[in-house]
Amino acid sequence: QIFMPLNFLGFVYREIRGSLANIDKLFDLLAQTPAISDDENAIELKCANPALRFNDVHFAYTENRPILKGLSFDVPPGAKVAVVGESGAGKSTLMKLLFRFYETNKGKITIDGKDITSLTQQSLRGHIGIVPQDTVLFNTTLLENIRYGNPDATDDDINSVLKLAHLQAFVESLPEKLDTTVGERGLKLSGGEKQRVAIARALLKGAPIMIFDEATSSLDSTSEQAILSALCDAAKGHTSLVIAHRLSTIVDADKILVLKNGTIVEEGTHTSLLERQGEYATLWQTQQRDSEDKVNERTT
Numbered sequence: 001q002i003f004m005p006l007n008f009l010g011f012v013y014r015e016i017r018g019s020l021a022n023i024d025k026l027f028d029l030l031a032q033t034p035a036i037s038d039d040e041n042a043i044e045l046k047c048a049n050p051a052l053r054f055n056d057v058h059f060a061y062t063e064n065r066p067i068l069k070g071l072s073f074d075v076p077p078g079a080k081v082a083v084v085g086e087s088g089a090g091k092s093t094l095m096k097l098l099f100r101f102y103e104t105n106k107g108k109i110t111i112d113g114k115d116i117t118s119l120t121q122q123s124l125r126g127h128i129g130i131v132p133q134d135t136v137l138f139n140t141t142l143l144e145n146i147r148y149g150n151p152d153a154t155d156d157d158i159n160s161v162l163k164l165a166h167l168q169a170f171v172e173s174l175p176e177k178l179d180t181t182v183g184e185r186g187l188k189l190s191g192g193e194k195q196r197v198a199i200a201r202a203l204l205k206g207a208p209i210m211i212f213d214e215a216t217s218s219l220d221s222t223s224e225q226a227i228l229s230a231l232c233d234a235a236k237g238h239t240s241l242v243i244a245h246r247l248s249t250i251v252d253a254d255k256i257l258v259l260k261n262g263t264i265v266e267e268g269t270h271t272s273l274l275e276r277q278g279e280y281a282t283l284w285q286t287q288q289r290d291s292e293d294k295v296n297e298r299t300t
């Protein structure tokens with residue numbers, strides 16, 4: 001009679017001790033001073049259709065290893081600009097600088113003509129919707145995972161982003177629809193579905209700037225086509241920056257920047273860059289050959 005209650009008490013004690021250790025870690029984290037803080041006179045960014053500008057931006061994570069060496073480009077209001085380049089060229093770094101996770105070493109980044117260092121970080125980040133390479137999905141329902149982008153969103157808002165992210169048919173095919181749980185880190189979803197959930201979540205935030213940091217994982221052609229349509233619809237009405245790995249997703253971009261060794265070595269539209277027969281054309285031909293090889297492998 002006494003064994004079971006004592007065993008249970010032991011279990012409760014171990015649970016409480018584990019939770020206290022986690023709470024300690026949480027307080028340690030909260031006590032840390034952020035590396036970047038708002039300027040005393042920081043202003044609130046308020047802009048519905050902003051332009052972005054990188055002006056002679058230099059950046060290094062560590063001394064003597066420059067990643068960006070004087071980068072300058074514009075994203076006009078409502079335009080879609082894509083950045084391509086080999087792995088490690090610094091594409092995701094651009095996005096982190098725009099979000100002000102790090103400060104530039106030289107040069108400046110402006111939104112709507114305002115230096116991002118003069119803005120409150122909250123208003124800066126409130127203006128940017130981001131679709132990261134590795135989306136963090138919580139082990140809860142699809143609805144909760146999407147609503148994370150804006151907890152106050154209405155059902156109409158949710159339906160509208162499901163449509164833009166090309167998720168409607170997928171959700172309809174699930175017995176529990178939006179109440180389906182996605183599993184630990186979204187394990188029950190395919191790579192392409194996860195990315196479209198990330199697009200829906202980012203769109204729900206309603207920010208005027210959208211950044212898509214495309215995942216590197218290879219997708220089958222149906223998933224790729226679904227992402228392509230989702231990216232295309234999601235970018236409409238936003239000032240967008242697309243960090244692209246699959247060039248097929250950015251053929252419609254207003255401008256493509258080719259990043260190499262920390263600088264922009266080529267820029268133009270997909271057609272003009274192909275005509276130029278330079279770095280972009282080589283990247284394009286390599287990717288076309290790779291996807292043809294994959295199709296051949298599947299059919300033989």
Ligand code: ATP
Binds near residue numbers: 067087089091092
């Ligand atoms: P990929 O196409 O593989 O995603 P990328 O072009 O996005 O690559 P970045 O992630 O911007 O490349 O990284 C640029 C360089 O900076 C890489 O050499 C990387 O190792 C380095 N780097 C990235 N993050 C850090 C960091 N936190 N500390 C130090 N170096 C870093």
